[in-house]
């Protein structure tokens with residue numbers, strides 16, 4: 001098990017990770033999510049002893065990485081697939097890692113087979129594609145047959161077959177009882193791979209829960225309702241009736257209606273009472289991507305100032321929320337779904353708000369997570385940034401600690 005307690009990392013005036021506490025348990029794939037620059041790689045480097053926490057600690061099986069007996073046989077990691085001596089062949093790269101860790105040479109051919117690189121084992125890795133490099137990095141992580149595995153963006157650059165292979169590999173490693181901690185920006189992939197999620201934003205914990213709970217806690221169930229396209233007055237009549245009954249009705253891009261706050265049988269009854277024919281009445285739940293976008297929208301550091309679709313859209317009437325993409329229909333949008341109910345807490349966790357640590361005040365639902373109360377001796381990094389001293393040089397992402 002990996003356990004972080006009050007983990008904080010500052011680079012000069014920049015706080016990359018703040019007061020992070022979580023556990024990554026064996027027997028499950030735990031996804032590690034967060035927007036760009038939220039502190040995922042920094043956290044992973046601290047887990048692997050490549051960076052020292054400013055305060056707090058992180059342990060693997062109860063030990064800080066650097067104090068683990070025979071660490072490379074217990075923990076495997078893919079942090080940066082490019083951290084390879086390009087002049088070496090794939091086999092020699094793995095052989096040198098194996099020798100450093102006292103791993104028998106036959107294990108090298110085993111892992112080359114596992115990752116499907118046996119046919120190019122004698123080729124220099126500098127000629128490898130991005131996907132081949134990822135596979136070589138995964139082979140290195142598996143070399144010591146470790147119980148704890150960390151993967152930073154393992155499917156980066158892989159083709160669909162490679163992505164499927166990584167998904168099945170992660171699941172089978174977890175099914176063997178190993179601890180598998182994997183970061184990714186591919187939500188659809190994470191939804192299929194991970195059992196549990198740890199979500200951070202601006203270095204702070206936003207969520208620590210199962211994928212299923214995360215989606216239901218951060219998404220509003222809704223119904224899609226479609227009336228005959230040739231009868232817009234029917235659509236208007238139904239919109240009015242549903243709104244009067246307490247529903248929230250939003251137009252969808254394809255002419256259907258998105259109805260929140262009313263159960264399907266009630267919508268059907270209202271349509272019947274108002275004499276409106278329905279061509280569609282279907283239940284929907286937001287995808288992991290939608291749930292994630294909603295949760296992290298206040299914690300995104302980097303966002304384009306240009307809406308690529310500006311000018312292509314009709315301006316919406318005042319007070320009307322933009323329509324949501326429906327899973328499987330059209331391109332997903334960058335914006336998050338509207339709150340399920342006016343004044344509601346759209347992504348509230350049971351008894352706790354995102355970014356709200358136990359005992360701390362709740363965060364605004366759509367703002368950045370509230371800065372946590374500063375513990376004694378640990379100033380709140382988001383309150384008043386001090387004058388910036390010179391930043392330390394960036395540590396290279398590498399597997400040197402292996």
Ligand SMILES: Nc1ncnc2c1ncn2[C@@H]1O[C@H](COP(=O)(O)OP(=O)(O)OP(=O)(O)O)[C@@H](O)[C@H]1O
Nearest residue numbers: 011014016035036037038039040041042393394395
């Ligand atoms: N050595 C460093 N010196 C100064 N700032 C750093 C250093 N390493 C990371 N940071 C900053 O810390 C923050 C967290 O970075 P980190 O790479 O951990 O984020 P991330 O979640 O892995 O991002 P991404 O998803 O883009 O890979 C960023 O603002 C980054 O610029």
